[in-house]
Amino acid sequence: SQQGEEDPQALSIQEGENATMNCSYKTSINNLQWYRQNSGRGLVHLILIRSNEREKHSGRLRVTLDTSKKSSSLLITASRAADTASYFCATGSNYKLTFGKGTLLTVNP
């Protein structure tokens, strides 16, 4: 079964706006990761947040983690057309990751 589930399934915004995607998971984790996938391409690792962290930043990305609610959010600020992609959260054990179905983000110029 899927460990992470992203919400919403699809999101369409205008360039310059902020985009927020959410991820819920079911079991305890030691870290949660976010990946981006451009259409027809492989996934690219964006950011990892550990279970003892509440917030992490990387450039225009901000990730939060609430282990009490078993949820995470990914915020992309000042979005660009090039941010158009699918975004996946992933959780897992030492060797394996389980991915959600992703959020398809469309940024309109």
Place this chain on the structure above:
Amino acid sequence: SQTIHQWPATLVQPVGSPLSLECTVEGTSNPNLYWYRQAAGRGLQLLFYSVGIGQISSEVPQNLSASRPQDRQFILSSKKLLLSDSGFYLCAWRPGTVGSYEQYFGPGTRLTVT
């Protein structure tokens, strides 16, 4: 720096034909290696992973198999393809050191079984 290669990029095969997809990683030693399949509009399904040469763990019982003949080579195979094997196949690697959790993906192979 590390790079990961997958080939072919696209493949169209008839039902019942064999399959061999290859993945190689450069610039690292003893990586953990992974094969995933992604159906259209869906998330990734882990098929196999390997923590060392000759060590393969299967996640989903099916007519696919994997092998790791060399440290940085991972092969996905089938003796007879089914229509349901169509999809986007992704290879990934992760450093074999404890505490390294990020995975790095290849460009993928689009397989269509006709």
